[in-house]
Amino acid sequence: MPFSSADLAAIGLTLRLAGTTMLLLLVLCTPLAWWLAHTPSRWRGPVSALVALPLVLPPTVIGFYLLVTMGPHGPLGQFTQWLGLGTLPFTFWGLVLGSLIYSLPFAVQPLQHAFEAIGHRPLEAAATLGAGPMDRFFTVALPLARPGFITAAILSFAHTVGEFGVVLMLGGNIPGVTRVVSVQIYDHVEALEYTQAHWLAGGMVLFSFVVLLGLNLTRRKATSMVQ
């Protein structure tokens, strides 16, 4: 068995974190991407920039500010304490919150592009046939945007799996709670356990390759379907 029980715990935790983040992002980002795709508002530019910010910010910046704002003296920390939830650093949900921000553009942007690609015509046609706004969204826009949802799901999942800096800053390296695969690899390397590090790191390379390959194939299939 190349993986120790600690390694397996880290893998399980990573999958749980990435899965939770992916589901939440799909739900939260759909209205946001829809709004970005259709709004004439002058807030569109600033909001787009905010959404894209995690693409260019070092994860340590996100992690550091989250550690401070989620801490007992930070605004978010005071809010969660007021709710009776305590503070979020060193918890699974703290990592989820960090991942939501870290992976946000990987969910919003494919969805936004998919909604934009549909254009106004199918929706207008549905409207002339008497479909209300909700109906148009759920029966016309959502199915047409399916490739965008698949891309958003895969990318936000995979990007969260690869997260390191945010977790290192916020996590506290607690087995089964916050010690994800990337941190476990880092620990192995620092402790000179290169064999274990290779198993996990090699696994990550393989995983990422398979994800991108799968993404490529689904995209091709989607394009050929449209044609």
Place this chain on the structure above:
Amino acid sequence: MFYRRAFLHLTLIGLGFATAHAAHADQVSVAVAANFTAPMQKIAAAFEADTGHKAELASGATGKFYAQITNGAPFQILLAADDTTPAKLEREGKAVPQKRFTYAVGTLVLWSAQPSYVDGNGDVLKKGDFKHLAIANPKLAPYGAAAVQVMDKLGVSTALQPRLVQGENIAQTFQFVSTGNAQLGFVALSQVMTNGKISSGSAWQVPANLHDPIRQDAALLNPGKDSAAAAALLAYLRGDKARAIIQSYGYSF
């Protein structure tokens, strides 16, 4: 024609590198254990003023430095957080033999950012009405390993296990405690001490008999073998001026 021009450019660039290298000949690059960052910055400034040599500092976890050095990192001196890493580097032929020495003996403190939270005897550990206790990763950091020994000696390890959060090194551990996310933690006295006294929060200076001594050794690494600046810095570290600075951060010898 193009090739000749390109060749000329390359030569000029090469010359530029050569002169830049000559100008930096009296620099020494030092890998510093995270707990020794603050005193070393002071020492480096004094060293530069006194000798004209410049010390370039990189701070981090000793384990990480070990991995980097064995993989060819160009550090000339390692100021480790322990005495095993420099010995290991010497055994493996990565450090110059017979140059190791203990530059400081570290002191462990239990510290909280809140005033009067930690009592003078560490009883707060037995009461345990806190949510998170931060320690450095005991597998990687000697201060973390010492913290575990202390908890074992006090018989509170099992009770505190679920509340432990681990920093990658002692600097990150300090960050967890100073932001208040962990109510208290085991850090290096040097991190909370300025000018010979603890400047904020509350602390219990852990008695030295509760853990193995944290002997921090220096090693002259192979890339620093013929460097005058590296030799000068090692000598400077043993001098009175550096020792006074080291002591003012709560280290002993």
